[in-house]
Amino acid sequence: MARELKDGEQVRLKGSAGALFMVTVGQPFTRELIERRLKSGEWSWPGETPAAAEQGNPEPRTEKLSKPAPGEDSPKPRTEKRSDRGDADEPGPQPRQETVTGPDSDDPDRPSVSAPKSEWVVYVARTQHMSREDAASYTKADLIDMAK
Structure with missing residues (x-):
């Protein structure tokens, strides 16, 4: 058609x-x-x-090769320069800091950060004195923040 x-x-x-x-x-x-x-x-x-x-037959592919085949004029490999020790005053990427609920937590019933949202809904509903329906309307991140 x-x-x-x-x-x-x-x-x-x-x-x-x-x-x-x-x-x-x-x-x-x-x-x-x-x-x-x-x-x-x-x-x-x-x-x-x-x-x-x-x-009954697929159409042949017509894409161009992204890299030349061996033997053709292939580009030279890129070389990386090592940074000098003089670059040490410039701040680099900082290590990621994560807050993880551990065994030294105040409340042994508190779910771990990696626990599913459903566990956080039950915990926050109990500790923040709200219904489970109200707690379920928040995101997992919001529930974790409320439990702090």
Whole structure:
């Protein structure tokens, strides 16, 4: 089914796994890109058999190689320079600091930071005197902050 695609038009298509999706003709889904994917059978119109399934053969790939083949004019490998010790006054990346609930915690019932949100909901609801429904409406990070 040949159909004229216009910029700004929203079209419903079917992906290679059969899922329906909506795209707007324009950037990044240009008319040419959509038509190429329809022709290759990667996408199809709802209710139609993909073009590649009708043809039986996939379209050959046309991408260029990202690196030249051995023996061609290949680029020289990049060399990294080591930094001098004189660069020591410049601050570098700082080690990551994490707060982890350990065995020395005040409350032995407090869940660990890596515990699922459901455990934090129960804990915060109990310690902050709120319903579980109210506690569940917060993010896990918010629940951890409330428990401090």
